Amino acid sequence: MPELPEVESQRLYLLESVLSPVGRTVQSVRIVRASVVDMATPDSLVTALNGCRLESVKRHGKYLFFRFSTQHATSACWLVAHLRMTGRLYLTSGQEALHRHTRFALLFDSGTLLRFDDPRAFGRVWLIGHPDEVISRLGPDALTVTQEQFLSLLASARRQLKPLLLDQTFIAGVGNIYADELLFRAGLHPLRNSADLSLVERERLYGSLRQVMEEAVTCKGANIDGVFEAGCYPVAVYGRVGQSCRVCATPLVKLKVGQRGTHCCPTCQPVPVAGN
């Protein structure tokens, strides 16, 4: 499931591929499944993008923002994409057929086809006037948040750490895999309450967040069996229930926190006790 590192990896792929559509003009728009276009009138997306030039691709948290210039060149419109759990972007030659799970595609004048594939069809695309319309509802990006920002946000929260990290209005980009990974790195139990952390623990949480995000981006994402095979980030706890902790060899456990599968080491991440 794409989280910040995987989404960033997709963004760099779009920019750096020899088939990169940046600077190219949209020749045609294919909406294969109307429900992936999160707009009242999906066809209006076709009308809006046809003939527009792709200027850049930005990211905030797990959201991708494609800046398109209009024919008039006086204004721009932005295509937002969220990959949710199983969405993925591919660049191919326009000659190639669509994939079974292609939900949406843009054909550029260079012959490049940008495909939005998504087996589960949870992913969405839609048009906005400016990225701030989306970003204003999100917390700071997990890759670039400063310690000052993070500690300030943490000071006004009073919640279990796992759901807090997954809350995109708190911090943008952390999903279920990296939440478990960074809590393990920080040596903090997912059920600990943010309000009960010492200053040292708060700083350790921030350091772990930044470390895990940067390492995972460098690795182009995680390497989870059959889930996201593209990257090489070696997970320490996610999906390793029953296997031994790489630090202390204790068997890792899996629990449910806020309806979400949560993996941790019972030794490295002590269970919170009353008054702690």
Add this chain to the structure above:
DNA sequence: CACTCTACCTGTGCGC
């Protein structure tokens, strides 16, 4: 405000 639950989807992997 913190939390819980549900809906949205479909591929996977299990038990029988």
Add this chain to the structure above:
DNA sequence: TGCGCACAGGTAGAGT
């Protein structure tokens, strides 16, 4: 072999 079913997870929205 094949069926049924629980499960996985990001987000929005409703309910406690």
